[in-house]
Amino acid sequence: MKTWKLTAGSTARACPRAALATLWLAATLLKGAALAAGESADAPKTPPKFPPPLPEAVKRWQERRFGMFIHWGPVSLTAKEISWSRGAPTPIEVYDGLYQRFNPTNFNADEWVRVAQAGGMKYLVLTTKHHDGFCLWDTKLTDYNVMNSPLHRDVVGELAAACRRQGIAFGAYYSTCDWHHPDFPLTSPGGSVKRERFDLDAYNRYLLGQISELITNYGPLITLWNDVPQSFEGRGVNTIKLARRLQPDILINDRTGDGGDYDTPEQRIGDFNLTRPWESCMTISAHGQWAWGGPEDGVKPLAACLEMLIAAAGGDGNVLLNVGPRPDGTIDPEQAARLKEMGDWLAQYGQSIYGTRGGPFKPGKWGASTRQGNRIYLHVLTWEGDTFRLPAIPAKVTAARLLRGGSLSFSQTAAGLTLAVPAAERAAIDTVIALDLDMPAMELAPLAVTPGGPG
């Protein structure tokens, strides 16, 4: 069984395929940007100005902390990676014909949302169109969409409605690059093939038209999640202005081609940052695949999944954890079961994640801390003996306790905080300790914890 150990700032061991894809992506991005902009790939990036997000929209999104990412489409029939398998190993004409066999009759949007709720997830982002160009909604701008498959149902519409019914927010992933569309400059395999003829202006109109459909017909969206902004530097600002005009409180990620409202570290936990919102997008798949990888794919251990969430929240970031539904329309039971375990943990400890901010003790191998009101939550993942010490803080700790009960001893001096928790009282993965203060915890400056563990 592959073991995963994720700590703040670390990088998940990416599966070679995913690592190759990322390298390929980086090369493609550079080539794409240079190709479209007619500039050298090292042209200085000076993203144009765009309207900032509404602070209350950022706050609402940050308070949710944990979302479900869903990568789905006809490619699930092959159990290979979405878009990246188009052209190699799946021949383009075979890949592009899959939709004619796409009939996931067990697709039930309410069941997907139920799985997300059971996992403690507070928002959901679906790939409405990935780089392969297939659209999961009733778009009027191309026939290459789910209404022309045997399913003949508007997946985006059903999922958006189910999210509204069950009280979680809905967001749309929309790929700016489209290797299927004849006007986009690059095509498969892997976006590495330059088209002889293309029309980026026409494609950009198509893109803006589809984004308008998604926001107008299925909104309000919590976010527009653009991806792989190759060829769009200088154009992404149009996306941001359009989205803000259609829905002023929408949040847009940083992959528009001209930046956006929040950063999106991928397959790794972002760095501690209280000023720039961020969200780590991660796969639950043991092999780092975004689309369903078949019955043998497997899932990451519970400890790794929880540590993603704890390290992200400790760094003031969100986690968007991806599932890849099966070709019959159901979420893989192994993935659903792992999410249920995360939801059970959050049912006990969610107050130390949802609605909190990161810090004041910065994440590290020791664990992480979060805070809300006059309280700090310590998430201790690594113990060296029964006692650990933290640096001094300019606040008086009025109470210290294990969040779920048990015995803990605590002392505070000018030199710092000392806590002791007997092994029998510690949790298997994360021992959560609540420290009540005599002042608002957000007024404390961030502090590093001794490298290699507290104390």
Ligand code: FHN
């Ligand atoms: O190429 C895509 C990939 O398939 C996946 O959708 C991820 C999710 O963040 N985004 C791109 C790689 O950065």
